[in-house]
Each structure stands twice: as C-alpha cells, then as structure tokens.
Amino acid sequence: MTVKPIVLIVDDNAVNLLLLATLTESVSGVPAVSFDDPVTAAEWCQSNTPDLILVDYMMPGLDGHDFIRIVRKLPHCVDVPIVMVTTENEKTVRHEALSLGATEFLAKPVDVPECRSRIRNLLALRHSQNLIKDKAKLLEHEVRQATAAIIDRERELIVRLSKAAEFRDPETGAHVQRMAHYSRIIAKKLNLSVEFQQLLLDAAPMHDVGKMGIPDHILLKPGRLNEEEMIIMRRHAEIGAVILAGSSAPLIQLGEEIARTHHEKYDGTGYPNKLVGESIPLSGRIVAVADVFDALTSERPYKKAWSDESAQQFLQDNAGSHFCPVCVAAFIESWDEVMEVKAKLLD
Structure with missing residues (x-):
C-alpha cells in the first residue's frame, strides 16, 4: 500500500x-x-x-x-x-x-x-x-531476532549440559534451579545490571558440569569421600572449565568462570587455584554462597537437610573465611525472596 x-x-x-x-x-x-x-x-x-x-x-x-x-x-x-x-x-x-x-x-x-x-x-x-x-x-528487527535465536540456542546448550550432569549426579535438578535463582537474588541485591542478573541465572546451572568427568565409584558413593577420593572429586571444577572453555558467547564464558571458581574460598583455602578475596571473580563468589546454602538445606544420601536458620548461621559464621562477606550480607538481606524460591522449587 x-x-x-x-x-x-x-x-x-x-x-x-x-x-x-x-x-x-x-x-x-x-x-x-x-x-x-x-x-x-x-x-x-x-x-x-x-x-x-x-x-x-x-x-x-x-x-x-x-x-x-x-x-x-x-x-x-x-x-x-x-x-x-x-x-x-x-x-x-x-x-x-x-x-x-x-x-x-x-x-x-x-x-x-x-x-x-x-x-x-x-x-x-x-x-x-x-x-x-x-x-x-x-x-534492526532482524538483528534482534537473530541475536535472540543465538541466545536461545546457548540457553538450550546449557540446559542440555546441566541435564547430562544431573544424570550422573545424585543431586536433583531442583538444586541447580534453586541455586541459580539464589545467585540472581544476590546479584540483584548487589545492584548489578539486569542483563548480568539474567546471564548469571542462565549460567549458574553449569557450575558442576565438570562432574561428568568424575568416575562413578566416587561421584555416586553414598557415604562420605576419603581424602584420595576428595582430591579426584575436586578436579570437577577444572574439568567443567575445560568443557566450557574457548567459547565466544558471553553466557558460556560466564559458565566457564563459575565452574572454575565457585569452590574458591575468600581466605585462599579453596580450590583449584587458592584465589583470595576479590581476586575470585564476583560470579564465583556469588554462586559459592547460593550453592552451599542449597547443599546444606537439601537432603543427601550421606546427610540430613539442615534447617534454613542453621544454614544461614553457617554462612554468617564463615563470611570472610569461606564466603565473600558482601555476598553473604546480600543473600541474608534478601531472605524473604530466598524463602519464596525454596518453597516454590521443591525436590
């Protein structure tokens, strides 16, 4: 016309x-x-x-x-x-x-x-x-559509990798969903950009993708691991980083960073690189808080679930040693949101 x-x-x-x-x-x-x-x-x-x-x-x-x-x-x-x-x-x-x-x-x-x-x-x-x-x-419209399609494919890849890891790991899919949402809540409280919050939500489920490289007799062991087994189990952080390394996609790059650093500790006693304080990427510091809280409050074959209050106290007691104090404070200050996610995403 x-x-x-x-x-x-x-x-x-x-x-x-x-x-x-x-x-x-x-x-x-x-x-x-x-x-x-x-x-x-x-x-x-x-x-x-x-x-x-x-x-x-x-x-x-x-x-x-x-x-x-x-x-x-x-x-x-x-x-x-x-x-x-x-x-x-x-x-x-x-x-x-x-x-x-x-x-x-x-x-x-x-x-x-x-x-x-x-x-x-x-x-x-x-x-x-x-x-x-x-x-x-x-x-401009076509570029937006093409970009959205690329992002959708990246997210699909992440979902598939996470599901593959779930098949080998006794932890449930609800765990990765909860800890991802906890991570986003912390990022929001820290006033990080909305774009980063979404990227973190999408990338956090890849934190333990390296467990696909851990032998079954260790990964699926119902009891606690001995020291030799723990050494092998700790390799999953590096394995996950290797699996995700080399991508040009920001989402996969963030996933690699999280996989590699979410077991580092604020006082430098973590693994695999014994990073200290703010030398640990913020994404790794955030995910460490979210991951540990959900692990503590979830039942496992080798332990009972902790109460929410006990897990909260653990985070506070270990702020500055295991955990970034700023991330712990942001998590606790968002407690109502955390409890909403926990109630919604049940095992």
Missing part, C-alpha cells in the same frame, strides 16, 4: 497559498495542508510529520527563519525537506535559511515548471529517506 505524501504550505498571501497548493496537488495527487498563519502551522507540526514544507519568508508573527528554527527542533521533522519561497536577490536571507536547515529555495514570482520539478524531486528524496528508515528498522 502506497502512502500518500503530506505537503505543508505556509504563506500569509492567499493568492500564493492557492497557487502553491494547486501546483503541489498536480504533482503529489493529494491536497496540500495549507496555513496562512505560521504560528498555527508550527503548532500543527508538533503532532504531525509532513513530507515536504513550502514556507514563505515574509510573514507576520513568525518569519520563515523563525518557522524553520522551530520546526528543525522537532525530532520528527529534522530531515523533512523545507523549501523557502523568497525573492531571488535576498542572498542574506537565503544564507541564514540554509544555516537554519532550509533544503531548497523558490524565487518569486514562482516559475511553474521549476516549482513542479522541485516539488517532484524533493518528494522523491523524502520517499527514499523513508525507505531507508524502514529498511533500517527492518534490519
């Missing part, structure tokens, strides 16, 4: 207004919007977007310069072609009009063939401008 162009004509002289309107309609095929009062015309432009403006210079109230100045300040009219109609020898007037944003000029008395040609050319220019804008919007 072809959209008919809107031509605005502003001239306080009734004869000139009629002549320009007639010429414009002969080119565009639609009646022009005409005003003999520049103030009223400027008000009309506040809520309308013409495709071409023809404006006289000498007018009461607002002259042509004032009118152009007002119109060019309107975001939707910054690139609308404007033709100033003035006497041919007023060079200073033309120079000022050009500096204010005039596109073309028509000399008085108006030459009919020249006027038609200028109107036709400028309407064609405006049509091309609109086509470019529409194509740019279409391209």
Whole structure:
C-alpha cells in the first residue's frame, strides 16, 4: 500500500497559498495542508510529520527563519525537506535559511515548471529517506531476532549440559534451579545490571558440569569421600572449565568462570587455584554462597537437610573465611525472596 505524501504550505498571501497548493496537488495527487498563519502551522507540526514544507519568508508573527528554527527542533521533522519561497536577490536571507536547515529555495514570482520539478524531486528524496528508515528498522528487527535465536540456542546448550550432569549426579535438578535463582537474588541485591542478573541465572546451572568427568565409584558413593577420593572429586571444577572453555558467547564464558571458581574460598583455602578475596571473580563468589546454602538445606544420601536458620548461621559464621562477606550480607538481606524460591522449587 502506497502512502500518500503530506505537503505543508505556509504563506500569509492567499493568492500564493492557492497557487502553491494547486501546483503541489498536480504533482503529489493529494491536497496540500495549507496555513496562512505560521504560528498555527508550527503548532500543527508538533503532532504531525509532513513530507515536504513550502514556507514563505515574509510573514507576520513568525518569519520563515523563525518557522524553520522551530520546526528543525522537532525530532520528527529534522530531515523533512523545507523549501523557502523568497525573492531571488535576498542572498542574506537565503544564507541564514540554509544555516537554519532550509533544503531548497523558490524565487518569486514562482516559475511553474521549476516549482513542479522541485516539488517532484524533493518528494522523491523524502520517499527514499523513508525507505531507508524502514529498511533500517527492518534490519534492526532482524538483528534482534537473530541475536535472540543465538541466545536461545546457548540457553538450550546449557540446559542440555546441566541435564547430562544431573544424570550422573545424585543431586536433583531442583538444586541447580534453586541455586541459580539464589545467585540472581544476590546479584540483584548487589545492584548489578539486569542483563548480568539474567546471564548469571542462565549460567549458574553449569557450575558442576565438570562432574561428568568424575568416575562413578566416587561421584555416586553414598557415604562420605576419603581424602584420595576428595582430591579426584575436586578436579570437577577444572574439568567443567575445560568443557566450557574457548567459547565466544558471553553466557558460556560466564559458565566457564563459575565452574572454575565457585569452590574458591575468600581466605585462599579453596580450590583449584587458592584465589583470595576479590581476586575470585564476583560470579564465583556469588554462586559459592547460593550453592552451599542449597547443599546444606537439601537432603543427601550421606546427610540430613539442615534447617534454613542453621544454614544461614553457617554462612554468617564463615563470611570472610569461606564466603565473600558482601555476598553473604546480600543473600541474608534478601531472605524473604530466598524463602519464596525454596518453597516454590521443591525436590
């Protein structure tokens, strides 16, 4: 469907207004919007977007310069072609009009063939401008869709990796969901960006993906592990990082960072690299709090579930040694949200 162009004509002289309107309609095929009062015309432009403006210079109230100045300040009219109609020898007037944003000029008395040609050319220019804008919007929409599809595929990969890890790990799928939501809650309390909160929510379930590389006799052992077995079990952090390494996707990169660092301890006694304090990436410090809390409050073959209060006290007692104090404080200050997640995502 072809959209008919809107031509605005502003001239306080009734004869000139009629002549320009007639010429414009002969080119565009639609009646022009005409005003003999520049103030009223400027008000009309506040809520309308013409495709071409023809404006006289000498007018009461607002002259042509004032009118152009007002119109060019309107975001939707910054690139609308404007033709100033003035006497041919007023060079200073033309120079000022050009500096204010005039596109073309028509000399008085108006030459009919020249006027038609200028109107036709400028309407064609405006049509091309609109086509470019529409194509740019279409391209932007397509880019957004393509980006969303990539992100969806990344999330699908994460879900599949997490499910694969679940098949080998006696911990439930509800654990990875809960700890991921706990991680997002901490990030939110720390006033991290909404984008990072979502990225953390999506990446946190990959924290233990390295357990796929741990032998069954250790991973599935119903009792506590001995020291030799613990050494092997601790390798899952490095294995997970290796599985996720080398991706250009921010989501997978964050997953690698979490897998590698969520068992580091704030005092440097964690593994695999004995990082200390804020040298541990924030994502790892956040996930450490979320993961341990959920592990403590979940029943396992080798232990009973702790009470929420006991687990909270454990976090507080170990803030500054095992855990980042800031992350522990953010978690506890969001206790109501934490309990809502726990109640909703049951094993």
